[in-house]
Amino acid sequence: MRADTATALPAPRDPAAARRIGLAVALVVVLWPAFELAEFRPAKLLDPANLDIVGRFLGTFFPLALDAEFLALVARSALETLALATAGMAAAMALALPLALLVAESLSVSRVGPARRAWLGPWLRAPVRFALILMRSIPEIVWALLFVRAVGLGPAAGVLAIAISYAGMLGKVYFEIFEAGDTRPARAILEAGGGRVSAFCYGILPVAVPELVSYSVYRWECAIRASVVMGFVGAGGLGQQMELSMRMLAGGEVATMLTAFLLLIMLADAVSAALRRALA
């Protein structure tokens, strides 16, 4: 728009104002009860007692706790996190593969033609599917809390929590990979009279394995993140130590462990990215 035509126009009007203001007002009206429900009280942040705690906590953040004994503890916890995520992932993969095989219809013998015990298929598939949904729709940290109550504090609860919730996720994705790929080789084996397992091993696995492994590596990276957080409910590793230090308001220790946590995540990120690039 050129300046000389602008002067010829009537008084400037904001075409978008009414709509924008209307939307903003509507948002505030909708969110208003939420402020009450969530006890939104910014004044609490300035409460002298809370300020005192935060002040003391943040005041001890620097310098980081770097004495040899504490660093050794952090290293042990980080290694524990790594180990529990890896062990949990291995268990999850071992659990997910047979479950995914059970629900994969592309391996269904009864779809090829008449088969003995064909009626068994849907009856077997439905509960397995339901179990997979249940396993992944309960958040991993809830599993962790449940297992802490069942088997006690420590990494065992973390391993089991990752095994269960990640088996639910992996099972679904594995199943999708089996179904999405080229299913003709598996079908040919089935039609030639091969069994379900050999159809899988020779018909599907050779094509699907890069994607299976690549996705599992990505999930391993997620499991490391998750296992740090799970420690906060007592499931072992770095998170559990961080929770203890936080409870004692030992800011320097928390700062060191946050740094260790970020380094661990970056390391897992890099390893996972490199592996996936090699697999692509």
Place this chain on the structure above:
Amino acid sequence: MRPGAFVAAPWLVLGGFALAAAASVAYLGVDFVALFTGDSARQMAAFARGFYPPEATPAFLARVAHGAVETLAISALGTAAAAAAGAALALPAAGRWGALLKPPARLALNVLRAIPELVWAAFMVLAAGLGPFAGSLALALHTSGVLGRLFAETLENAPRAPTQALRDAGSGATVAFLYGTLPAVAPQFVSYALYRWEYNIRMAAVLGFVGAGGLGQMLYVSLSVFKTQEAATLIVAMIAIVAVVDVLSAWLRRMLGRSGA
């Protein structure tokens, strides 16, 4: 890749992973066999049986409903605050306020994003006391890092021509942004915020484990005092919320997609 060629890489990765897993189990020193046999297996079975039947007295269901609404409120407020803070940080992070402010804004976004919600929640419980307010703050802090980065990317990819045209016609920087850039990026901002809200509802349900309100806090308390039947109801409520949100958001996306918005 030649079809039929044997690909070694995935099998090598799998083999390496199997070794790592064996080393991990050895390092952890947990006897998983003992965990699932004999006495501890019986104890675990007894623990699992305790969840049935879920607690369903009207009084408790009313409390669960309140907890569920509280969870929704925490996630809504946290996401709304994060969208505002994220947008405010995205402007410098996209280099709109000069090259000097870009690196510190990016660093701030990265730090906010790198610390998980649950760790923020543990911090916020110290700063604001137990309760849902700490949960909203924790979600707001982590999510502003996530949304800020997405918003900044959107801003960087936004077409420059409309803004430049307004500037050339003599409008100020703020007006040029509001009418030249905002209309182009707003739909993307809203869709990122809504997607993140959906995710935050799941998160808000578990933040209570460190005392940040909502269903999570109720579940943590129930399990602490071994009221497993109450815990069962709360877990069902959590799954139900997530399922309802999933269905609603899928439906909403279809509707929005159909109207072309």
